[in-house]
Amino acid sequence: MQRERLGRLGRRGLLQGALVSGLASGLAGGLAGCATAPRRGAEAANLVPIDARVDRIADVSVCVRPFRPAGPRVEPESLGDTLVVHNYGHGGSGWSLSWGSSTRAVRLAMQGSPRDVAVIGCGVLGLTSAILAQRAGARVTIYAREQLPLTTSFRATGEWTPDSRIALAHVAAPDFADVWEDMARTAFATHRGYIGKPGTPVEMVDQYAVSDESSFGSRILNGPSIDFASYGRRIADLMPPWQPVSPDASPFEATSVSRGEIMMFNITEYTQTLMSQFHQAGGQIQRADFQSPAEIAALGKKVVINCTGYGARALWQDDTLVPVRGQIAHLIPQPNVHYGVVYQRVLAVPRRDGIVVQSFEGGEAQGYGIAAETIDRDESVRAVMILAELFAPGRWRGSGLQAFLTPTGRHSMRHA
Ligand SMILES: Cc1cc2nc3c(=O)[nH]c(=O)nc-3n(C[C@H](O)[C@H](O)[C@H](O)COP(=O)(O)OP(=O)(O)OC[C@H]3O[C@@H](n4cnc5c(N)ncnc54)[C@H](O)[C@@H]3O)c2cc1C
Numbered sequence: 001m002q003r004e005r006l007g008r009l010g011r012r013g014l015l016q017g018a019l020v021s022g023l024a025s026g027l028a029g030g031l032a033g034c035a036t037a038p039r040r041g042a043e044a045a046n047l048v049p050i051d052a053r054v055d056r057i058a059d060v061s062v063c064v065r066p067f068r069p070a071g072p073r074v075e076p077e078s079l080g081d082t083l084v085v086h087n088y089g090h091g092g093s094g095w096s097l098s099w100g101s102s103t104r105a106v107r108l109a110m111q112g113s114p115r116d117v118a119v120i121g122c123g124v125l126g127l128t129s130a131i132l133a134q135r136a137g138a139r140v141t142i143y144a145r146e147q148l149p150l151t152t153s154f155r156a157t158g159e160w161t162p163d164s165r166i167a168l169a170h171v172a173a174p175d176f177a178d179v180w181e182d183m184a185r186t187a188f189a190t191h192r193g194y195i196g197k198p199g200t201p202v203e204m205v206d207q208y209a210v211s212d213e214s215s216f217g218s219r220i221l222n223g224p225s226i227d228f229a230s231y232g233r234r235i236a237d238l239m240p241p242w243q244p245v246s247p248d249a250s251p252f253e254a255t256s257v258s259r260g261e262i263m264m265f266n267i268t269e270y271t272q273t274l275m276s277q278f279h280q281a282g283g284q285i286q287r288a289d290f291q292s293p294a295e296i297a298a299l300g301k302k303v304v305i306n307c308t309g310y311g312a313r314a315l316w317q318d319d320t321l322v323p324v325r326g327q328i329a330h331l332i333p334q335p336n337v338h339y340g341v342v343y344q345r346v347l348a349v350p351r352r353d354g355i356v357v358q359s360f361e362g363g364e365a366q367g368y369g370i371a372a373e374t375i376d377r378d379e380s381v382r383a384v385m386i387l388a389e390l391f392a393p394g395r396w397r398g399s400g401l402q403a404f405l406t407p408t409g410r411h412s413m414r415h416a
Contacts, residue, residue: 047251047398048336050348050355052387056331058354060380062373063155065324066310067091071167071176071229073318074104079297085109085305087125088312089321092164095124095156095265099190100183102128105305110136114303118143120296121307122285123153127274129305134281142278143288143299145311148271152309157328157349157356158270159340160263162187165324167229181234188238191263194273201270205350207262207340209242210254210390226365239263251398252390254343262340268353290315310371325367329380330354343390346383359383 068089077084087105090097106129109117117133119126122144130140148154162184167176194202242260250257278285290296293316296304306312313321333354340349345363349356359379360366389395 047339048334049251049391049396049398050331050337050341050350050387051334052331052348052357052384052391054381054384057329057380057384058332059330060327060375060377061155061330062325062327062375063152064310064371064373065092065165065326065367066094066152066312067165067322067324067368068318068320069168069171069322070320071172071180072097072101073312074101074108074179076108079293079304082297082299082301083109083112083303084293084296085303086312086316087129087305087307088121088309089318090125090309091166091324092326093162093166094153094309095158095267095270096160096162096164096191097166097180097183097187098124098128099132100185100187101125102132102307103186104179104183105129105307106132106136109133109303109305110138112303114138116141116301116303118296118299118301118304119307120144120288120290120304121309121311122147123151123307123309124148124156124274125153125309126305126307127278129307130278130283131274131281133305134278134283138303139282140278141284141286143286143290145287145289147285148275154267154271155328156265156267157326157347157358158265158267158351159349160188160191160265162235163229163231165228166231169227169229172229176229177231177234180231184231184235185238188235188263191265194270197273199266199269199273200352201266201273203264203266204261205264205338205340207260207342208245208252209258209260210252210341210343211256212254212344225363226368228364251396253395253397254390262349264340264349264351266352268351322369323367323371325370325372327358327376327379329357329384331357331384341387341390344386346386348387357383357387359386 066089072089073086075086077086085105085108087101090101102125110133115138117138117140119130119140119142122142126142126144127148130142133140163180166180191202195204240261242258245257245259308315310321310323312318331354333352337350337355345360347358357380359382361382
């Protein structure tokens with residue numbers, strides 16, 4: 001049962017479970033004799049360490065998750081002669097659920113087999129809706145204030161996190177869990193189709209959850225918790241379960257280490273792939289900044305898919321949209337690092353365009369209700385310094401690169 005529970009942990013579960021309650025530590029003890037774990041642990045000994053240094057922070061970006069307590073809005077609405085299908089409000093799961101949510105939206109939009117479809121918004125929901133509408137036979141024009149590289153979508157971490165801040169458990173309708181599962185399964189299957197494509201838009205990588213009980217102290221349970229819905233166990237069959245790594249074989253000097261696999265989105269490459277697919281199928285993009293639904297009706301289109309993300313709060317007066325601020329830092333890319341780590345409420349994801357580092361120091365309520373997209377560089381600096389503890393000389397037991405103390409006491413890395 002413990003093993004099953006670990007296998008079902010998503011990113012949220014890991015942060016709450018493995019890092020906060022020490023669940024992984026207990027599991028590692030209980031499953032140390034498991035046949036596969038030591039082998040994977042031995043493989044882990046060949047890992048290259050993440051060069052976690054503040055002076056390697058190449059970029060810090062911040063954005064707002066478009067969170068709706070009831071879950072994303074995917075439904076039709078008549079606006080005079082125009083059928084509007086809404087497809088917004090995906091919280092921290094927009095990339096993950098994109099293809100599934102857009103499949104539902106496009107099904108609604110294509111019921112009358114329109115020849116022309118307008119999509120408002122060019123984030124991940126807009127582009128996936130547009131591509132699916134093209135595949136269904138429509139000519140598609142995207143109208144957007146910003147194209148994908150300037151949107152919230154481009155500033156996401158890039159992990160398969162289909163139930164991250166997707167709804168509040170006590171607000172979501174009773175049938176939402178079924179809808180969510182349908183979206184998650186459709187999206188997962190479609191993302192999988194991008195694995196191995198040129199540019200590696202999507203790939204599977206290992207991720208380690210490392211905990212060090214002696215340093216839990218003040219970092220646990222800081223901040224109020226929020227009743228976010230959690231549906232991960234409904235799709236537990238999609239990914240292999242997490243496994244404990246035996247302390248002897250682990251490259252991390254820590255009380256407990258476990259390993260799972262994650263689906264990772266290389267956002268830069270995935271964006272380019274989606275944009276080219278859309279253009280190659282004859283799609284057009286026009287810049288537009290709509291102030292009201294009436295301006296959308298004035299386009300004269302029979303069918304419009306509304307994928308405006310947090311923008312729907314102002315455009316559609318949807319006051320149920322709650323901003324949830326999030327920030328990531330990019331460390332300079334390390335092409336030979338192919339694994340992610342969660343350690344003391346810090347997540348590192350090995351994207352091809354740079355190691356993405358994200359802090360969850362405020363717990364799950366972090367950023368809730370905050371719409372300001374102001375960069376807090378110190379937050380990222382603290383996160384990188386916590387990661388640096390994990391890879392410091394004396395703690396890191398892997399190979400590939402070795403750490404050496406400089407005369408100033410600061411460590412640097414060079415090839416062994
Ligand atoms: C720090 C952070 C990390 C994240 N990590 C992940 C992750 O790892 N995995 C995951 O699945 N999700 C993640 N997310 C969530 C994900 O980024 C969002 O759910 C997703 O980007 C929402 O996409 P969207 O297309 O709905 O909105 P957006 O990307 O915001 O796109 C909205 C589009 O609508 C346009 N628009 C808005 N208003 C108007 C208007 N009035 N007129 C014209 N155009 C308009 C915008 O210009 C834009 O083109 C993360 C979010 C944050 C903040």
